[in-house]
Amino acid sequence: MKLQVKKYFGPSTLVTAAFIGPGTVTVCTLAGVNSGYTLLWALLFSVIATIVLQEMTARLGLITQKGFGEAIRGELQNPLLRIFGITLVLGAIVIGNAAYEGGNISGAVLGWNEVLPAVSIIIEEVEIRLVPLIIGGIAFWLLYSGNFKRIQNFLVGLVVVMSVVFLATAIMIAPDLSEIIKGLFIPTGTADEILLVMALIGTTVVPYNLFLHASSVQQKYSETGQLSDLRKENMVAIILGGIISMCIVITSAASGSSGSEIKNAADMAVQLEPLLGSWAKDFLGLGLVAAGISSAITAPLAAAFAAKGILGWDIDMKHPKFKAVWIIILIIGVVFSMLSFSPVSIIQFAQVANGVLLPLVAIFLMYVVNQKKILGDYVNTTIQNILGIIVVLVALLVGFRSLNNVFQFL
Numbered sequence: 001m002k003l004q005v006k007k008y009f010g011p012s013t014l015v016t017a018a019f020i021g022p023g024t025v026t027v028c029t030l031a032g033v034n035s036g037y038t039l040l041w042a043l044l045f046s047v048i049a050t051i052v053l054q055e056m057t058a059r060l061g062l063i064t065q066k067g068f069g070e071a072i073r074g075e076l077q078n079p080l081l082r083i084f085g086i087t088l089v090l091g092a093i094v095i096g097n098a099a100y101e102g103g104n105i106s107g108a109v110l111g112w113n114e115v116l117p118a119v120s121i122i123i124e125e126v127e128i129r130l131v132p133l134i135i136g137g138i139a140f141w142l143l144y145s146g147n148f149k150r151i152q153n154f155l156v157g158l159v160v161v162m163s164v165v166f167l168a169t170a171i172m173i174a175p176d177l178s179e180i181i182k183g184l185f186i187p188t189g190t191a192d193e194i195l196l197v198m199a200l201i202g203t204t205v206v207p208y209n210l211f212l213h214a215s216s217v218q219q220k221y222s223e224t225g226q227l228s229d230l231r232k233e234n235m236v237a238i239i240l241g242g243i244i245s246m247c248i249v250i251t252s253a254a255s256g257s258s259g260s261e262i263k264n265a266a267d268m269a270v271q272l273e274p275l276l277g278s279w280a281k282d283f284l285g286l287g288l289v290a291a292g293i294s295s296a297i298t299a300p301l302a303a304a305f306a307a308k309g310i311l312g313w314d315i316d317m318k319h320p321k322f323k324a325v326w327i328i329i330l331i332i333g334v335v336f337s338m339l340s341f342s343p344v345s346i347i348q349f350a351q352v353a354n355g356v357l358l359p360l361v362a363i364f365l366m367y368v369v370n371q372k373k374i375l376g377d378y379v380n381t382t383i384q385n386i387l388g389i390i391v392v393l394v395a396l397l398v399g400f401r402s403l404n405n406v407f408q409f410l
Contacts (some may be wrong), residue, residue, distance in 0.1 A: 002148055002191070002399075007300040009106045010217075010220045010221075010233050011058065011213055011216040011217045011219065011220055011233075012054065012058070012230075012233045012234045012236070012237035013211070013215050013237045014212070014216055014298070015050075015209045015212065015215075015237065015238070015241075015284055016237045016238060016240060016241035016296060017295075017298070018206060018208075018209055018212065018295055018298040018299075019050075019163065019203060019204055019206050019209065019295075019296075020241050020245070020293030020304075020391060021103075021104055021107060021165065021291045021292060021293065021294065022103065022108065022110065022111070022288045022292045022295070023100070023103045023104070023107060023203045023295075024103060024104070024106020024203045024204070024244075024248065024291075025107070025202045025248060025291065026107060026110075026286060027196075027199045027200060027246035028203070028245050028246075028249045028252070029201070029248060029249075029252045030196065030252075031196055031199075031200055031249050031252075032249040032250065032251070032252030032253035032254075033252050033253070034193075034196065035158075035183070035189075035193055035196065035339075036176060036179070036183070036252050036253045037175075037176075037180050037183030037249070037250065038183050038188050038189065039178045039189060039193065039196065039197060039200060039249070040180065040184045040185065040213075040246060040250075040393050041183060041184055041186065041187045042181035042187075042189075042200040042201060043187065043204065043242060043245050043246050043249065044184050044185075044203050044242075045186075045201070045394065046200060046203075046204035046205050046242070046245075047076050047238060047241075047242030048391075049205045049391040049394075049395070050204055050205045050209075050232060050238050050241075050242075050385075051235055051238050051239070051383070052387045052388055052391055053101075053205065053210060053349055053365060053388070053391065054209065054210070054213050054234055054238060055231055055234050055360055055384075056236055056366075056369045056380065056384070056388065057210045057211075057213050057365060058213050058214065058217045058231075058367055059227065059230070059369065059375070059378060060214050060223045060365075060368060060369055060375065061214035061215065061216075061217040061218055061221075062065075062217055062218070062222075062224070062226065062227060062230055062290055063224060063374075063375050063376070063378045064374060064375070065218050065222065066214075066309070067211060067214045067215040067305055067306075067308070067309040068087070068210055068211045068214040068215075068306070068309060068365065068368070069211060069305065069306045069307070069308065069309020069310035069311075069376060070309040070310075070312070071162060071214075071309075071312075071368045072085060072089060072194045072309070072368060073085075073086070073309065073310050073312055073380075074374070075367070075368060075371065075374070082096070082353075083185040083362075085310075086310050086311065089128070089306070089310050089361070089364065090306075090307065090310060090311075093207070093208060093211065093302075093303050093306045093335075094306070094328075097208050097299045097300065097302065097303040097329050098108045098329055098332040098336070099336075100206070100208065100299045100328060100333075100368065101296060101300060101332060101333025101335030101336075102331050102332070102333045102335075102337050103133050103199075103301060104292050104293075104295040104296040104333065104339060105135050105136060105139075105296055105333045105334060105336075105337040106132075106290060106336070107283065107288050107291065107295075108135045108288060108291075108292025108293055108296065109131045109132055109135060109292070109337055110285075110288055110290055111284065111285040111286060111287065111288025111289040111290075111291075111292065112131050112135070112285070112288075113131070113285075113287055114269075114281050114282065114284070114285030115281075115282050115285040115289075118409075119131050119134065123321075131339045132334050132337040132341075133228055133267065133334060133338070134336075135337075136296070136298065136330055136334035139291055139293060139296040139300070139369075140327070140330060140373065140395075142297055142298060143297060143301065143323075143330070144264060144323070145231065145287055156186060160225040161287075163244040163247075164240075165245070166244060166248050166251055167244070167245040167247050167281065168253050168257070168373075169247070169251045169274055170247040170250045170254075170359055171242060171272050173251060174249075175250050175252045175253070175254045176254075180250060188258065201281060201358065201395065202358065203245070204241070204242070204245060205294060205358055205391075205395075207297075207358050207360075207361040207362075208299060208302040208303065208306065209302065210361055210362075210365060211302050211303075211305050211306040211309070212298060212301065212302035213306060215309070217230065219278075224378070227301055227378070239371075240410060246285040249265065251268075253345040265272055268287075269281040269283070269284040275293075296333065298331070299329060300325070300326030300327075300330045300333075303325055303326060304317075304322045304323075304325040304329075305320075305331045307321075307325045308321075308322055308325075311358075347359050347386045358395045359392055359395040359396045362388070363390045363392055365388075366380075366385070366388045366389070366392065369384065
């Protein structure tokens with residue numbers, strides 16, 4: 001039994017733990033509160049897209065025993081094309097991960113403010129919030145020491161407990177199943193909901209996870225005969241994450257808070273009151289802290305892996321160059337979260353930014369996994385290419401409409 005359970009948990013579970021962060025809780029709550037069940041289809045698409053893309057990058061990591069960044073660099077032989085590709089990928093990863101890191105830390109701060117007193121100092125009549133520094137300091141210590149796996153597992157455990165509560169609450173509140181089915185399989189949405197759709201996609205199909213998965217998969221899998229096990233693990237982990245996200249939408253939609261404004265964790269905790277009562281606010285606060293710190297570790301780590309691969313660095317995690325990349329991402333995230341922006345707005349922006357960057361990274365991935373000189377007989381099949389093209393086209397369409405909406409608004 002132990003062997004069977006272990007078989008379905010591994011690098012893909014890390015991917016799920018990375019996208020089930022404060023951004024997921026916040027954006028899925030906003031979707032449920034503002035749109036009810038009508039945007040569940042966006043999450044269903046996101047889960048399918050994540051399974052498709054993460055299988056490709058995991059297969060790439062297993063067969064080549066190299067990361068996604070190394071594969072891209074190896075394919076860009078033309079000097080000008082290589083410079084363009086490296087700049088494009090690094091720009092996408094830095095922008096996306098910096099925004100995501102700001103969302104992670106802001107989400108942890110959002111939870112902190114519900115269960116612990118705010119910490120700040122006044123310098124020349126200017127209030128400087130110190131909680132982001134504390135959260136960033138914890139993430140820095142874990143990453144710098146290199147002994148973060150046990151602590152991260154503990155934090156992921158807290159997120160899993162929170163997820164179980166959402167699932168139990170979703171069952172207890174007895175939502176309208178016909179409306180849920182309709183929301184899952186009949187795509188609808190107004191022009192005002194496009195950014196929310198982008199955020200739902202961005203909170204699930206996280207571009208940096210494609211780099212993280214290809215590098216981390218090599219720690220468990222080393223033989224081509226393990227590809228079947230890898231695919232099973234990938235599906236189980238991501239479907240579980242998708243169910244969790246959908247439960248958050250369902251509970252917030254059925255909580256009776258429709259149309260209300262979400263400003264803090266207390267507003268989001270309303271959906272948990274049917275199960276937890278007066279403990280709902282404290283539980284969600286602790287869950288956001290756990291999810292935020294856990295994700296605050298994976299985002300800088302993935303950026304460092306991506307930079308290591310695309311720049312051709314033959315270094316390990318303890319090398320100063322590797323550390324410099326994740327330190328920069330962490331600092332940017334801390335600074336963003338210290339600014340006087342609404343934490344919920346920062347988290348939403350992070351998901352939208354990731355949704356816009358997704359097509360770019362996905363196109364690179366599709367190109368690489370169709371190269372026989374890299375994957376040999378393990379290149380994409382026709383069905384995998386069709387699914388991949390659909391994912392890229394939908395992501396491009398929604399991303400274009402999202403940018404169009406933003407520029408019209410500006």
